[in-house]
Amino acid sequence: MPEPARKRRPYAPRVPMAERREQLLDAALTIIDRDGYDGVSIDAIAREAGVTRPVVYSAFDGLGPLLTTLLDRQQERALAQLFAALPLDAAGDDPVAVVERATPALHAMVLADPVTWRAILVSPVTVPDVVRDRIEGDRERVRAVIEQLVVGVLGESADAEVLAHGILALLDHFGRLVLADPGRFTAERLTGVIGSMTKAWFA
Amino acid sequence: MPEPARKRRPYAPRVPMAERREQLLDAALTIIDRDGYDGVSIDAIAREAGVTRPVVYSAFDGLGPLLTTLLDRQQERALAQLFAALPLDAAGDDPVAVVERATPALHAMVLADPVTWRAILVSPVTVPDVVRDRIEGDRERVRAVIEQLVVGVLGESADAEVLAHGILALLDHFGRLVLADPGRFTAERLTGVIGSMTKAWFA
DNA sequence: TCCATTTACTACAGGTGTGTAGCATTCTGG
DNA sequence: CCAGAATGCTACACACCTGTAGTAAATGGA
Numbered sequence: 001m002p003e004p005a006r007k008r009r010p011y012a013p014r015v016p017m018a019e020r021r022e023q024l025l026d027a028a029l030t031i032i033d034r035d036g037y038d039g040v041s042i043d044a045i046a047r048e049a050g051v052t053r054p055v056v057y058s059a060f061d062g063l064g065p066l067l068t069t070l071l072d073r074q075q076e077r078a079l080a081q082l083f084a085a086l087p088l089d090a091a092g093d094d095p096v097a098v099v100e101r102a103t104p105a106l107h108a109m110v111l112a113d114p115v116t117w118r119a120i121l122v123s124p125v126t127v128p129d130v131v132r133d134r135i136e137g138d139r140e141r142v143r144a145v146i147e148q149l150v151v152g153v154l155g156e157s158a159d160a161e162v163l164a165h166g167i168l169a170l171l172d173h174f175g176r177l178v179l180a181d182p183g184r185f186t187a188e189r190l191t192g193v194i195g196s197m198t199k200a201w202f203a
Numbered sequence: 204m205p206e207p208a209r210k211r212r213p214y215a216p217r218v219p220m221a222e223r224r225e226q227l228l229d230a231a232l233t234i235i236d237r238d239g240y241d242g243v244s245i246d247a248i249a250r251e252a253g254v255t256r257p258v259v260y261s262a263f264d265g266l267g268p269l270l271t272t273l274l275d276r277q278q279e280r281a282l283a284q285l286f287a288a289l290p291l292d293a294a295g296d297d298p299v300a301v302v303e304r305a306t307p308a309l310h311a312m313v314l315a316d317p318v319t320w321r322a323i324l325v326s327p328v329t330v331p332d333v334v335r336d337r338i339e340g341d342r343e344r345v346r347a348v349i350e351q352l353v354v355g356v357l358g359e360s361a362d363a364e365v366l367a368h369g370i371l372a373l374l375d376h377f378g379r380l381v382l383a384d385p386g387r388f389t390a391e392r393l394t395g396v397i398g399s400m401t402k403a404w405f406a
Numbered sequence: 407t408c409c410a411t412t413t414a415c416t417a418c419a420g421g422t423g424t425g426t427a428g429c430a431t432t433c434t435g436g
Numbered sequence: 437c438c439a440g441a442a443t444g445c446t447a448c449a450c451a452c453c454t455g456t457a458g459t460a461a462a463t464g465g466a
Contacts, residue, residue, distance in 0.1 A: 214414060
């Protein structure tokens with residue numbers, strides 16, 4: 001029988017830096033989706049990607065920069081999806097109609113890319129600082145957009161800041177419900193509730 | 204000059220087990236409040252309490268049981284505070300009046316014991332499993348109570364489950380706002396927004 | 407006062423993660 | 437075909453955490 005000889009690990013496929021970086025970002029996202037932000041480490045990412053840690057260090061300066069880069073990528077995807085689904089140009093329209101169009105659109109958006117949205121919605125506070133600051137910053141930008149919508153519809157009299165916080169909190173939570181149990185929390189139910197709340201407000 | 208001689212660590216005050224346990228729970232809560240659930244470990248708790256790890260192990264069987272005990276204690280405090288502030292017996296009353304009494308009460312409750320409430324509100328998902336399951340369980344119980352209130356007020360026709368989710372999400376988020384910036388998000392503003400939402404619904 | 411009990415500490419063995427230096431392999435262009 | 441540049445791996449030095457066995461100090465009652 002031959003020597004045990006399992007001395008050297010088989011070489012991972014050689015890959016140019018740019019591609020390796022993408023692959024590592026994908027690995028990080030997979031871990032976040034499967035194990036939460038707790039599970040993310042240089043070590044875990046290397047294992048997930050089938051390489052050793054120095055490979056990761058040669059592609060990124062550490063966990064913080066890696067996650068920042070990942071967030072850059074996901075941010076672009078998420079905000080594009082979100083602003084496509086939000087009724088940004090509906091200044092004068094009937095609010096009920098607007099809401100009853102936007103709600104199913106948001107529902108579909110979340111289910112169409114659950115990995116992206118889970119990483120954003122199911123992450124609120126106890127995550128690495130880089131990530132938290134980034135997500136909070138984006139959330140604040142979205143909230144400002146909603147606040148403008150509120151002002152546009154209700155005028156200056158309402159407490160638009162607090163209302164926008166409330167609306168975003170509702171959207172967040174309904175998003176989490178959809179991700180957690182899509183069969184239970186359907187577009188119809190959510191649209192029904194949000195629609196009747198809107199009707200109550202304006203009718 | 205005397206020998207360096209800093210061989211032995213000064214003894215921590217000797218304390219009976221029951222008291223030590225309380226002290227360790229307080230240390231854990233302090234850490235959670237300051238560093239989040241990520242920072243909690245047997246080691247960190249021992250350091251925070253000014254003792255060594257074996258002391259912690261002699262008081263609890265490990266981190267899980269310690270946190271469970273802490274949750275038992277905090278749960279009692281929190282639910283007592285919450286059900287005192289919630290209008291559980293207001294089945295027939297005017298909803299607007301009920302809400303305008305309950306909102307300032309909840310606001311005061313959160314600010315009166317911010318450490319307890321931060322640990323509950325600012326913790327949603329990425330926390331030790333024992334803690335998450337526990338908090339989620341309690342949240343679900345509270346949500347069920349709210350659902351009953353909704354049914355009592357709106358009847359069976361409404362989608363009480365989803366509405367209760369929405370209401371709890373609003374309460375959660377407004378609680379976080381108050382904890383994050385008490386000067387900005389006052390009882391008056393929150394009561395104003397919640398009151399006008401309620402008025403819109405029922406008027 | 408002295409000893410048994412209670413309480414606390416030291417020390418060790420083992421696990422996982424970080425970051426880096428130096429070596430091995432593969433690939434590419436002349 | 438054969439450098440040298442890319443790319444990947446091994447190995448090491450730390451750091452921090454878990455649990456536990458053995459030892460030292462404080463306390464209280466006989």
